[in-house]
Amino acid sequence: MTAFGYYLCSEEFTPAQLLEQARLAQRAGFTHLGVSDHFHPWNDEQGSSPFVWSLIGALSQVSTLPVTTLVTCPTVRVHPAVIAQAAATSSVLTSGRFRLGVGTGEALNEHILGTVWPSYEVRAEMLAEAVAVMRRLLTGALTNHHGRYYTVENARLYTAPEGGLPIHVSGFGPKAAKLAAQIGDGFITATPDPELVRAFRHAGGEGRPVIGTAKVCWGPDRQEAVRTRHRLWPTELLPGELAQILPTPRHFEQASRLVTEQMVADAGVCGDDPEEHLALLRPFVEARFDEVYVGQTGPGYEGFFDFYRDRVLPELRR
Numbered sequence: 001m002t003a004f005g006y007y008l009c010s011e012e013f014t015p016a017q018l019l020e021q022a023r024l025a026q027r028a029g030f031t032h033l034g035v036s037d038h039f040h041p042w043n044d045e046q047g048s049s050p051f052v053w054s055l056i057g058a059l060s061q062v063s064t065l066p067v068t069t070l071v072t073c074p075t076v077r078v079h080p081a082v083i084a085q086a087a088a089t090s091s092v093l094t095s096g097r098f099r100l101g102v103g104t105g106e107a108l109n110e111h112i113l114g115t116v117w118p119s120y121e122v123r124a125e126m127l128a129e130a131v132a133v134m135r136r137l138l139t140g141a142l143t144n145h146h147g148r149y150y151t152v153e154n155a156r157l158y159t160a161p162e163g164g165l166p167i168h169v170s171g172f173g174p175k176a177a178k179l180a181a182q183i184g185d186g187f188i189t190a191t192p193d194p195e196l197v198r199a200f201r202h203a204g205g206e207g208r209p210v211i212g213t214a215k216v217c218w219g220p221d222r223q224e225a226v227r228t229r230h231r232l233w234p235t236e237l238l239p240g241e242l243a244q245i246l247p248t249p250r251h252f253e254q255a256s257r258l259v260t261e262q263m264v265a266d267a268g269v270c271g272d273d274p275e276e277h278l279a280l281l282r283p284f285v286e287a288r289f290d291e292v293y294v295g296q297t298g299p300g301y302e303g304f305f306d307f308y309r310d311r312v313l314p315e316l317r318r
Helices: 015-028 053-063 080-093 108-113 118-138 174-183 194-205 220-234 249-256 261-267 274-286 301-318
Strands: 004-006 033-035 067-069 096-104 144-146 151-155 168-170 186-189 210-217 291-296
Touching: 004 015, 004 210, 015 033, 015 053, 015 301, 033 053, 033 274, 053 067, 053 080, 067 080, 080 096, 080 118, 096 118, 108 210, 118 144, 118 151, 118 174, 174 194, 174 291, 186 194, 194 210, 210 220, 210 274, 220 261, 274 301, 291 301
Parallel strands: 004 033, 004 291, 033 067, 067 096, 096 168, 168 186, 186 210, 210 291
Antiparallel strands: 144 151
């Protein structure tokens, strides 16, 4: 059966709001928490970007739900040895309920130290090496590594997770699905594409979890919800590789001028019709996703949690 979690969007909400959402999500019947890891928001309207590892420490004190990063880039902005230490501590704080979701990242977050932003092929190689480094460190073993992209000398995590720590790999195409099968304990993707799921499983991912994400904008006034989503998340409708290569929120704002309110109304779930929300999420179930994380856009999240508790989650579980 597909499990439904709540997606904590750190680009849009303050740390205090995210902690409140975690409490409300657990009360509403969501069974997992996912949290984004960004240095920048996608645009200034979103306006937030707390440090995810501090936030996870706080989440461990307000919720007993499993927590997954959706997703962390362990290759450019932060060395994988440091991410391994952060993930290990998160696992200990959550009594083993933390899972590390990783991906090849976006220039928006990773270019800030002045590093040249590599091609996807290079980023995929870096991610594979980073995952290998982190797996070794997470065992608590003394680690030395001299690879193509990373060096680790005499490193050992004294606060190591007990019983292992799953590393799930994000991707949006066949190459990424194959990479996730090769190096990951699970596959994270944003669309309920059965072909991607099959590609992951046929490449060696059979028996490992497939995880999806989706955003909605709940509200009693559908047109107002459309305006809110258009103001905050026009970036979702930008085509191609723009999300991976644009370097600043300003560049995303410039590109987003091409996205109209009507495009948002046609493409996204906005408003309070439960059938629209169910129609968005049921394809994930049909594509045999193991977990789906739903995020609310805009300030009306108290109403969102009531709505999902009463009108959506019970239907999905029938």
